[in-house]
Amino acid sequence: MSPTPDNNPGFGTRAVHAGQRPDPTTGAIMPPIYQTSTYVQPELGRHLGYEYARVQNPTREALEGNIAALEGGAHGIAFASGLSAIEAVIKLLDAGDHVVSEENTYGGTNRMFNKVLSRLGVEFTFVDTRDPDQVRAALRPRTRLVHVETPTNPMMRLCDLEQMATIAHEGDALLMVDNTFATPFNQRPLERGADIVAHSTTKYLNGHSDVIGGMLVVDDDDLADRIHFVRKSTGAVPGPMDAWLVLRGTKTLHLRMRAHNENGMAVARFLEDHPASVAVFYPGLESHPQHELAARQMDGFTGMVSMELGSGERAKAFVDRTHLFALAESLGGVESMIGVPALMTHASVPEDRRAFMGVTDGLVRLSVGVEEIGDLLDDLDRALKEL
Numbered sequence: 001m002s003p004t005p006d007n008n009p010g011f012g013t014r015a016v017h018a019g020q021r022p023d024p025t026t027g028a029i030m031p032p033i034y035q036t037s038t039y040v041q042p043e044l045g046r047h048l049g050y051e052y053a054r055v056q057n058p059t060r061e062a063l064e065g066n067i068a069a070l071e072g073g074a075h076g077i078a079f080a081s082g083l084s085a086i087e088a089v090i091k092l093l094d095a096g097d098h099v100v101s102e103e104n105t106y107g108g109t110n111r112m113f114n115k116v117l118s119r120l121g122v123e124f125t126f127v128d129t130r131d132p133d134q135v136r137a138a139l140r141p142r143t144r145l146v147h148v149e150t151p152t153n154p155m156m157r158l159c160d161l162e163q164m165a166t167i168a169h170e171g172d173a174l175l176m177v178d179n180t181f182a183t184p185f186n187q188r189p190l191e192r193g194a195d196i197v198a199h200s201t202t203k204y205l206n207g208h209s210d211v212i213g214g215m216l217v218v219d220d221d222d223l224a225d226r227i228h229f230v231r232k233s234t235g236a237v238p239g240p241m242d243a244w245l246v247l248r249g250t251k252t253l254h255l256r257m258r259a260h261n262e263n264g265m266a267v268a269r270f271l272e273d274h275p276a277s278v279a280v281f282y283p284g285l286e287s288h289p290q291h292e293l294a295a296r297q298m299d300g301f302t303g304m305v306s307m308e309l310g311s312g313e314r315a316k317a318f319v320d321r322t323h324l325f326a327l328a329e330s331l332g333g334v335e336s337m338i339g340v341p342a343l344m345t346h347a348s349v350p351e352d353r354r355a356f357m358g359v360t361d362g363l364v365r366l367s368v369g370v371e372e373i374g375d376l377l378d379d380l381d382r383a384l385k386e387l
């Protein structure tokens with residue numbers, strides 16, 4: 001399905017319409033949930049473009065067209081989860097090939113690379129991608145992929161996407177960017193030279209904390225064919241109901257992200273000024289060491305804020321005392337969430353590496369939702385006063 005308006009519509013218009021058209025049978029304005037595993041073929045050797053739902057599903061295709069249009073790429077390829085999307089890219093490689101990865105990725109990505117995919121013969125080197133020299137120095141003749149996240153989870157470190165693309169391409173490698181935290185509303189890596197954008201649609205893109213899903217967006221036709229081949233051959237597809245729910249989420253992505261950006265900034269400023277906090281990590285703050293890069297490469301700074309409280313006891317006391325900020329893994333939903341990465345999302349990262357990156361037991365990560373900002377600040381203020 002092609003985007004309905006094709007005269008270069010703005011982000012919000014694409015969010016609402018891209019990838020969709022009224023259902024040809026009934027005119028239904030919403031794409032139907034094609035809850036089917038297979039499709040009847042009119043005669044042997046002829047079908048209507050749909051054979052089997054692992055390979056083709058119209059609801060899924062609507063979602064793929066929608067997110068591809070938001071990222072500014074020609075192809076979206078949906079997966080059952082964010083991790084299976086990233087895994088599919090590694091499955092383009094052969095045993096003996098090498099990947100350079102940001103060290104402070106989502107904990108599950110790190111675990112998949114270290115504990116599963118490295119056993120199959122793909123080699124990984126982890127570096128601090130804030131420093132382009134570390135990335136360049138890690139390249140080997142068989143480096144096929146550079147994988148980055150910016151901002152990183154949960155330390156909010158940034159890397160310069162244009163620099164990363166240049167370095168990867170000098171080494172004949174592809175650049176994959178996990179854009180889950182920023183979303184295409186705030187940052188579009190393909191415009192800065194990335195080859196592959198990866199998403200956990202579970203987070204901001206769906207935005208309503210009711211689906212696990214993933215997406216890859218690429219512009220290159222041949223690369224898209226190779227990823228489609230991996231997905232068809234290995235099978236990590238999302239169901240049509242989940243694809244439909246994420247599509248409902250992306251229709252309001254621009255509205256939600258404006259609210260997340262605004263509330264995130266307000267919470268970061270509030271925490272920075274609060275006597276109980278030791279440090280606040282948010283790329284939108286002037287105090288962030290990479291604020292200048294953030295302002296250049298991002299249009300907004302999201303609702304993700306991390307803060308250091310100084311000890312595991314204080315972090316526990318804080319997250320146990322907030323009410324509106326629900327103690328939960330995950331992020332990017334309309335509801336605010338809070339967690340301690342060292343004990344939750346990043347528990348699978350070895351302790352010495354956590355400490356090295358600054359993921360201490362006193363680090364608290366907030367996913368600021370779209371509730372009224374006064375209520376959110378009250379909740380945080382009351383919990384911090386009780387420490």
Ligand SMILES: *Cc1c(COP(=O)(O)O)cnc(C)c1O
Nearest residue numbers: 081082083106178180200202213
């Ligand atoms: C959650 C997350 C993932 C993993 O996605 P799932 O949908 O949980 O498999 C990958 N990257 C980032 C940045 C995430 O936040």
